[in-house]
Amino acid sequence: MYVDPTREMFGRFRGLPDEGPVHMLNLVRLRDQAEYEDGTAATGAEAYAAYGRESGPVFRRVGGRIAWSGDFRLMLIGPEEELWDICFIAEYPSAAAFVEMVKDPDYQMAVRHRQAAVLDSRLIRLAPRSSGAGFGE
16 A cells, blocks of 8 residues: 655655646545544544645645546556545646645644545656647647
């Protein structure tokens, strides 16, 4: 299961060219019951909502916005067991803005809710490009 990036992957993220906006594809599977270190009782959905409330001001302050969100329906191609509760693309004006967010003390306090809520996740850095009229354009 994957919840947080490793130091190595975060270093690789920071080593990529920082040219223009960055899209981060988020796929999140929640725990039924959150697992807080201090024993706080909450569902995974409640804990993730707390993460959103507390991290939102930092996300917006660095220039972040939600570029796309959708409700998962079916894994048509891929492992059937990969079911996602939350799917969205967060856009940042730059990779530096994303790094600024994750290093912010207020964000670091909020991330405990994400860690308690998330059973598994994928976070994929993308470089946005113009859409075409067909596949592969």
